[in-house]
Amino acid sequence: MFKKIIESYRVSFTGLSRETWLLSLVILINRCGYMAVPFMSMYITQNLHRSITDAGLIITLFGVGSVLGAMAGGYFTDKFGFRPVQIFSLIFSGVFFVLFGLVEDFAALCALVVILAFFVEAFKPANSTAIASYSTPANLTRSYALNRLAMNVGFGFGTSVGGILAAIDYHLLFWVDGMVYMSAGVLIAFLLSKGREIRKGALKIEEEMPGKSPWKDVFYVKFLAMVTIYMVCFVLLFRLAPVYWKEEMHIGESTIGILLGSNGLVIAIFEMVLIQKLGNRHPDAFYITAGTVFCGLAFTALILPFLFPIILAAAAVLLFTTGEMLAIPYISTFVINRATELNRGKYSAAYSVSQSAASIIGPTLGSFVAGRWGYDVLWFILVVLSFACAAGFSMLFRKKMSLG
Numbered sequence: 071m072f073k074k075i076i077e078s079y080r081v082s083f084t085g086l087s088r089e090t091w092l093l094s095l096v097i098l099i100n101r102c103g104y105m106a107v108p109f110m111s112m113y114i115t116q117n118l119h120r121s122i123t124d125a126g127l128i129i130t131l132f133g134v135g136s137v138l139g140a141m142a143g144g145y146f147t148d149k150f151g152f153r154p155v156q157i158f159s160l161i162f163s164g165v166f167f168v169l170f171g172l173v174e175d176f177a178a179l180c181a182l183v184v185i186l187a188f189f190v191e192a193f194k195p196a197n198s199t200a201i202a203s204y205s206t207p208a209n210l211t212r213s214y215a216l217n218r219l220a221m222n223v224g225f226g227f228g229t230s231v232g233g234i235l236a237a238i239d240y241h242l243l244f245w246v247d248g249m250v251y252m253s254a255g256v257l258i259a260f261l262l263s264k265g266r267e268i269r270k271g272a273l274k275i276e277e278e279m280p281g282k283s284p285w286k287d288v289f290y291v292k293f294l295a296m297v298t299i300y301m302v303c304f305v306l307l308f309r310l311a312p313v314y315w316k317e318e319m320h321i322g323e324s325t326i327g328i329l330l331g332s333n334g335l336v337i338a339i340f341e342m343v344l345i346q347k348l349g350n351r352h353p354d355a356f357y358i359t360a361g362t363v364f365c366g367l368a369f370t371a372l373i374l375p376f377l378f379p380i381i382l383a384a385a386a387v388l389l390f391t392t393g394e395m396l397a398i399p400y401i402s403t404f405v406i407n408r409a410t411e412l413n414r415g416k417y418s419a420a421y422s423v424s425q426s427a428a429s430i431i432g433p434t435l436g437s438f439v440a441g442r443w444g445y446d447v448l449w450f451i452l453v454v455l456s457f458a459c460a461a462g463f464s465m466l467f468r469k470k471m472s473l474g
Contacts, residue, residue: 089204094220101224103250105232117240126437133429135187143192155196160255164248171244226334233327284420301428319379355467361397366456
């Protein structure tokens with residue numbers, strides 16, 4: 071089994087450019103330090119002794135900063151190039167991670183988290199542009215796949231180590247995260263020279279003609295509504311479930327880190343092989359719907375009696391990860407296939423807006439429900455919401471097929 075997985079990866083990543091590998095190495099290092107954000111809600115409730123509602127506000131403000139940072143990152147990447155934006159966003163992210171761990175005034179934290187998220191997210195458009203610039207058109211998909219692999223391996227390691235550090239001292243999360251982010255910025259400055267960006271200028275790209283707006287595509291807007299609902303559930307599992315495991319299930323921080331980290335590791339090991347095995351056995355809509363159903367089953371595991379808390383928590387992560395491997399790749403594929411060469415950027419941007427909206431809506435409403443009526447009510451709502459979302463996807467695609 072593992073020999074087939076290794077061979078699959080070997081074939082998939084042969085022929086990629088040196089710059090692509092170096093950039094993925096930097097991403098791997100960067101994501102290994104991505105440990106403060108997953109534990110941010112626990113830091114607010116456990117270390118600063120604030121309410122779950124306050125933790126939800128911090129996560130929501132992080133979402134606001136993310137939206138602003140993504141927009142600004144795209145603008146500055148087009149204006150100054152991807153290399154300086156990556157370097158400065160990583161270094162400033164590191165600085166503000168360290169500052170965040172030093173400040174205890176809640177109002178100041180609310181302001182800092184917006185600035186922190188701004189720089190964290192400003193990196194992503196520049197990084198995405200860098201991947202495309204260092205790749206040939208034939209290798210573009212595989213270059214992005216390598217980047218996603220690096221992100222998931224790093225995330226799995228980072229959250230696992232983050233749990234251990236949180237058990238020792240929550241402030242270590244922000245110091246380590248800050249140092250790793252700044253180190254990643256320095257690595258890009260030294261490993262990926264400015265001269266490599268000539269590749270971008272060498273490409274003969276025709277000026278893009280105005281295409282149809284995704285917001286005028288009624289079917290796509292309905293699809294994005296379903297995606298936003300799914301993403302709300304996605305965000306809440308990683309933002310509020312760790313607090314629930316700690317406060318209600320009495321699971322330690324180090325174990326919580328391993329639970330969160332297993333999500334990225336499972337995806338890194340099995341997602342590519344799973345997608346290859348599934349192939350074209352079913353329409354993409356089938357896998358999107360199935361992935362959303364698994365999301366509902368994951369939240370169902372959280373409302374079962376606490377006979378074996380760790381097993382229930384692990385089951386929730388495994389079910390959710392299975393759903394993520396089914397839904398996310400096919401959602402991304404649908405977004406690209408729905409668009410044309412003239413408006414793929416617009417359709418991708420609209421998809422990003424739905425994700426950002428979920429990162430703002432989810433923590434706000436989720437923390438409010440958990441704080442007022444308890445976690446069991448929240449999980450029950452998310453179970454119903456997940457299954458309703460799956461039904462919505464199913465009906466939406468069924469109607470599309472009936473209309474041709």
